[in-house]
Amino acid sequence: MLSYTARRLAESLLVLLAVSFASYILIGLMPGDPVDLMFADDPEITAEDIARLKALYGLDRPLLERYGHWLGNAVSGEFGYSRLYQQPVGDILMPRLLASLQLLGTSTVLGLMLAIPLGVLAAARANSATDYGINLFCFAGISVPPFWLALMLIAYIAVPVAWIPAGGSAEPGSGMLETLRHMLLPVLALTLAEIGGFTRFMRGAMLQTLGQDYMRTARAKGASARRQLFGHALRNALLPLVTVIALSFGTLFSGTLITEAIFSWPGMGVMIYEAIMGNDYNLALIGLMIATAFTLLANIAADIAYAALDPRITARGGDDGP
Amino acid sequence: MATTHTRVLAARAIAAALTIIAAAAICSIPFWSTPSGAADKSRLTIGMSQYPATLSPVFESMMAKAYVLAMARRPITVYDQDWRPTCLVCTKLPSLEDGTAVWETAENGDPGIAISYTLNPAAVWGDGTPVTTDDVLLSVEIGQDPQTGALNAELFRRIDKVTVQDDKSFTLHMNKRTCNFENIAGLALLPNHIERPIYEADPQSYRRRTAYDADPTNPGLWFGPYRVARVAVGQSILLERNPSWWGPEPYFDEIEVRAIQNTSALIANLLAGDIDMIAGELGLAADQALGFESRSGDDYQFLYKSGLVYEHIDVNLDTPSLTDLRVRQALIHGIDRQAISEQLFQGKQPVAHGNVNPLDKWYDPDVPKYDYDPTKSVELLKDAGWDAGPDGIRVKDGERLTLTFQTTAENKTRELVQQVIQNQWRAIGVEAVLKNEQPRIFFADTITKRAFDGVVMYAWLSAPESIPFSTLHSSQIPTEENAWQGQNYPGYNSPEMDETIDRLETDCADEDQRVLWSDLQARYARDLPVLPLYFRAEPYVLPKNMTGLRPTGHQYPSSLWVEEWRLTE
Numbered sequence: 001m002l003s004y005t006a007r008r009l010a011e012s013l014l015v016l017l018a019v020s021f022a023s024y025i026l027i028g029l030m031p032g033d034p035v036d037l038m039f040a041d042d043p044e045i046t047a048e049d050i051a052r053l054k055a056l057y058g059l060d061r062p063l064l065e066r067y068g069h070w071l072g073n074a075v076s077g078e079f080g081y082s083r084l085y086q087q088p089v090g091d092i093l094m095p096r097l098l099a100s101l102q103l104l105g106t107s108t109v110l111g112l113m114l115a116i117p118l119g120v121l122a123a124a125r126a127n128s129a130t131d132y133g134i135n136l137f138c139f140a141g142i143s144v145p146p147f148w149l150a151l152m153l154i155a156y157i158a159v160p161v162a163w164i165p166a167g168g169s170a171e172p173g174s175g176m177l178e179t180l181r182h183m184l185l186p187v188l189a190l191t192l193a194e195i196g197g198f199t200r201f202m203r204g205a206m207l208q209t210l211g212q213d214y215m216r217t218a219r220a221k222g223a224s225a226r227r228q229l230f231g232h233a234l235r236n237a238l239l240p241l242v243t244v245i246a247l248s249f250g251t252l253f254s255g256t257l258i259t260e261a262i263f264s265w266p267g268m269g270v271m272i273y274e275a276i277m278g279n280d281y282n283l284a285l286i287g288l289m290i291a292t293a294f295t296l297l298a299n300i301a302a303d304i305a306y307a308a309l310d311p312r313i314t315a316r317g318g319d320d321g322p
Numbered sequence: 323m324a325t326t327h328t329r330v331l332a333a334r335a336i337a338a339a340l341t342i343i344a345a346a347a348i349c350s351i352p353f354w355s356t357p358s359g360a361a362d363k364s365r366l367t368i369g370m371s372q373y374p375a376t377l378s379p380v381f382e383s384m385m386a387k388a389y390v391l392a393m394a395r396r397p398i399t400v401y402d403q404d405w406r407p408t409c410l411v412c413t414k415l416p417s418l419e420d421g422t423a424v425w426e427t428a429e430n431g432d433p434g435i436a437i438s439y440t441l442n443p444a445a446v447w448g449d450g451t452p453v454t455t456d457d458v459l460l461s462v463e464i465g466q467d468p469q470t471g472a473l474n475a476e477l478f479r480r481i482d483k484v485t486v487q488d489d490k491s492f493t494l495h496m497n498k499r500t501c502n503f504e505n506i507a508g509l510a511l512l513p514n515h516i517e518r519p520i521y522e523a524d525p526q527s528y529r530r531r532t533a534y535d536a537d538p539t540n541p542g543l544w545f546g547p548y549r550v551a552r553v554a555v556g557q558s559i560l561l562e563r564n565p566s567w568w569g570p571e572p573y574f575d576e577i578e579v580r581a582i583q584n585t586s587a588l589i590a591n592l593l594a595g596d597i598d599m600i601a602g603e604l605g606l607a608a609d610q611a612l613g614f615e616s617r618s619g620d621d622y623q624f625l626y627k628s629g630l631v632y633e634h635i636d637v638n639l640d641t642p643s644l645t646d647l648r649v650r651q652a653l654i655h656g657i658d659r660q661a662i663s664e665q666l667f668q669g670k671q672p673v674a675h676g677n678v679n680p681l682d683k684w685y686d687p688d689v690p691k692y693d694y695d696p697t698k699s700v701e702l703l704k705d706a707g708w709d710a711g712p713d714g715i716r717v718k719d720g721e722r723l724t725l726t727f728q729t730t731a732e733n734k735t736r737e738l739v740q741q742v743i744q745n746q747w748r749a750i751g752v753e754a755v756l757k758n759e760q761p762r763i764f765f766a767d768t769i770t771k772r773a774f775d776g777v778v779m780y781a782w783l784s785a786p787e788s789i790p791f792s793t794l795h796s797s798q799i800p801t802e803e804n805a806w807q808g809q810n811y812p813g814y815n816s817p818e819m820d821e822t823i824d825r826l827e828t829d830c831a832d833e834d835q836r837v838l839w840s841d842l843q844a845r846y847a848r849d850l851p852v853l854p855l856y857f858r859a860e861p862y863v864l865p866k867n868m869t870g871l872r873p874t875g876h877q878y879p880s881s882l883w884v885e886e887w888r889l890t891e
Binding site: 048086095158270 | 378381469471475530532535552554556557558580581582583584590591593594595596762763765766805807
């Protein structure tokens, strides 16, 4: 298990390196550069000034040379300054990362708490009115555009209920209640968007499990319906859900972008988007690295968890690993 | 069995009750109801769509930054709401008449000018340190240091030296004569007692270490009616009263500026009472505000100020069909700009008949105008040899009159106007093929490198009394040879226009200026290197009972006069 984990971590480092290179080059090839954007609103800036400033910030150097310089600094822990916020990248990133984790973690937990029972119920009463009702709810959650859902939540909840804020995050040091108050709508929006997928997946996994031989055996042995569902089927159906949850971490930043934007939530999704559009190399690259690292680590964790949960699977360092 | 049945019934009853309560709650919610919050004296919360990249007055040119800083510090001079230069930190503007401005010869032998200012004797920084000429000297030093990458390089290039008379009085010796010499808004005062040690430690990294970003709540950085009390990076900036403020007392105890990029969310936040007003400088587009006004006009005060953002269509004068003036005249006669202004913007964004705004001192009301006249368009095109083809599109020597028409993708207002124009041009036999691009590509490549072969629609931002040297002078046509420098994107080359522009820089007598500006506007209208469309309006959405906010319409924001803002009872 240890050698397998070490191998996967080493592979992840290579992936990170490749992603950093691709991201740097792609951002660098986008039309316009930081100096163009910095002085976009200055009607008196001259072309000579632009050229001088590009030289000052090293933007006249070849892209590969700039990447090498950036990589060298990044490896030594020097992530540089954010152009958009004039702060060290680490100072910007950490609060944003925590804010995103706060939002996504809460909504994922809530989503699973609701999706698992709903999925089990839908599978247990497959093709009944209950199943159809749950399916309708799921498809609505999957189909509704996130921005529309977010705006509707503001319109129907934040506007008439004065104590529910329409956006933003709690002021520093304002306490847990204030934090929860600000989290309410974005978490609700994300949870509603997530429930559908999780429930549908849970329902499918349960139906598959309920058709297994061992379930027939359980029924033949006279196990109660509750015991069949929760004692035998659910434990096995939860296994594939581990992978889905791990993969959902891949959308940690991209998936919350719209929700963060509408609710002005200071998270990673909006930050990475703004950094890319604003040619903030340092911030965008480190943000993308963190997003990639999270996805890779979540997948490794899922594989390890899968192996730990399912005795039929073993994690080895060879080609036959999970 | 009976127990189970009872339990099921009870569960169903609870579920039914919850459903009824939820349904009742949902039905009772009025969509887009009246605002749940209202501004009061203790705090005014302003929403805008951008967050400042820095709070330093000498780096990055951003309206968001200008808007926030205007409440916490002041430029020495600005243009006021009536577009006249005025002192904010000085006691009076220099003038040739009273000798505070004097023509002189610059160090390099060129004609120069010496302009003298006296700082307001009452002006002090938030920590009680007086605002003095030491602050002026530091600002000039940093502005002139090429290592810092400071803004307004053109202004600092013109300053040969600064002579100091006393703590409050100084003279700038400029190596170039300009006619609007009195405005030195670009010279942003920096607190010498705080910023000098930071700058001198390492000028090249000063940008990253300035106290404006490292320690923005330091009171000594601010000398406006408010000072920065809290910064939530990327989200909001809280300003509180500055006890050391030396001007009229502001009304609000605190002002919070919140950045909400999505304009629909901006409106939703206003309706929810999370913000009290939307800044006109960086908020809604005019059509969006008009739509909102039609729904919630009774609950808010809407102000529209058209200004210096000039929407227009650049014509590539190297494209054979467009070199013929008659074709350009046909195109402008073929656009019903009045209808666009009235139907799409309810007249709030007035038709532009040239590049000079009617609010500008030098606007000439007699500038030639092109009314909507499709019959005349057809005549002009026929005259130019373009006859109607079988499908209505005009043809000349086997070539169809087809133009590629480009603008910024995702700008809904522009795309709407573009479609209207496309239809109107089709009616006169001109085919416009739409090819819109992301703003970054559009501005960084297509426009800057003149990589368009038809027409492009976008906006110019200028300043009052700004001479259009970079956009109309023939030396400013971007080419590969000059590394794409200059902003004369149509490729307009007129020796007469060049001479007018050159003389505008030097012939400063009022009567000369008026003649030259009239000539410039007439020539612009006659030659049509650009098809003027309209001046964009800034929509301000304010609390019903707010008074004192006067939009400017130019790059100096309304918040420079924040101490005049009030709420009536």
